[in-house]
Each structure stands twice: as structure tokens, then as C-alpha cells.
Amino acid sequence: GAGVSQSPSNKVTEKGKDVELRCDPISGHTALYWYRQSLGQGLEFLIYFQGNSAPDKSGLPSDRFSAERTGGSVSTLTIQRTQQEDSAVYLCASSPRAQTYMNTEAFFGQGTRLTVV
Amino acid sequence: SQQGEEDPQALSIQEGENATMNCSYKTSINNLQWYRQNSGRGLVHLILIRSNEREKHSGRLRVTLDTSKKSSSLLITASRAADTASYFCASTGGFKTIFGAGTRLFVKA
Known part of the structure; x- marks a missing residue:
């Protein structure tokens, strides 16, 4: 596709339910990132995928959060037993290669606004 | 906190x-890097x-970087309402x- 696509755009869920957020990166981009942004705040790093390497999960806030990336393309962020503090915009970004070494920008999707009621 | 810090938190100026x-x-x-979010x-x-690098320009944007102070600045010149x-x-x-x-x-x- 032309850009990073995230779905759904908005999600309202009841406390305790599980949710899945999807990210379709730009075709050919090997690096994929998930961030969380609470209202009026900066972006909080969650997880990073680079090619076939083991993901960097160091930003995941609890074991209720998990993510996978199938076939090096689409990624799914899963939040189990959602809590009200999970309410935020979840942003996905991709880049052609690891930003660190290639000094490339990240391309962001429009995010999924998650509201836990 | 894993976040860096920016100041000011909010800025209001005239076009x-x-x-x-x-x-x-x-x-x-x-x-x-600097990003914009609407x-x-x-x-x-x-x-x-x-x-x-210590300084970089792009159109009305000027960025400086001081690695000794671990700081950067973004200058937007001749601001427009659309820069909000x-x-x-x-x-x-x-x-x-x-x-x-x-x-x-x-x-x-």
C-alpha cells in the first residue's frame, strides 16, 4: 500500500475483554514499531521488529501485552484483559531498515484509538 | 521515564x-529526528x-544538535497558521x- 495502515481506527471495549490491533506496514519495510500515546503525552515505545530477528519487547508494560509479526509483514498487537489505563492511541510505524544504522525516517500509521470503558 | 524532554510544553505565537x-x-x-503531529x-x-552534524536546514526549518549537551532545537521561521x-x-x-x-x-x- 501507499502508507502504513492501521485497523481499526477506533475501538471501544469493555474492561476485561481482549483486543487485537492490526498494522500493515509499507511493503518492503523490514523494521516495524509499536508505540502508545496517552492523551496529551509523547510516544511510549512498546515493541520493535526487525526482519527475522527476535523482537525487542522491552517496552511492553505488562504481560497482558503481546505482539507478533507474521511473514515479516503484518503485525498484530494484542492486549488481554484490558484495563482503563490501557486507553490510548496505539501507533504503528515502519522503516526500510533499522533506523539506528541506516539513519532512515519512520513512517507512521494514523493509529488506533482504544477506549476501555 | 523513557521519554526525552521538550520545552516549552506549549507555545503560542503570531503568524x-x-x-x-x-x-x-x-x-x-x-x-x-523531528516529527509533526496533527x-x-x-x-x-x-x-x-x-x-x-551540528546544523541542518529544510525550507523554513532549522535544526541544531549539541551532542555534548544532549540537546537539539527546532526553529520554524516565518510561521503560518498551518504550522499549528x-x-x-x-x-x-x-x-x-x-x-x-x-x-x-x-x-x-
């Missing part, structure tokens, strides 16, 4: 004035400055890109 935003980060970096959704990349947005710096070192808390810029017409 035509210059806007300066500052950013500090915590670890050594390979590059620093309406709390997707971020758009503005400019990237590498760790061995949140601006974030993002420092990249290791495999993570860490974002600052952002500066909310409001340009009055």
Missing part, C-alpha cells in the same frame, strides 16, 4: 513570528540530523527511537 522548540535526550544517539494521530517526519500542531523530537540509539513529550505550537492568524 510571521519564529518558533523555537528545544529537546533534551538521555543516551548517546545515532541520529535525532490532531493526535499519525506523525509526519520533518527532518533528521545525524550525530556528526504538536512537534516531537525522537532520538535514535541502539534499536529504539525514544520520543520526547512534545511541544504544542499554536500559530495565531
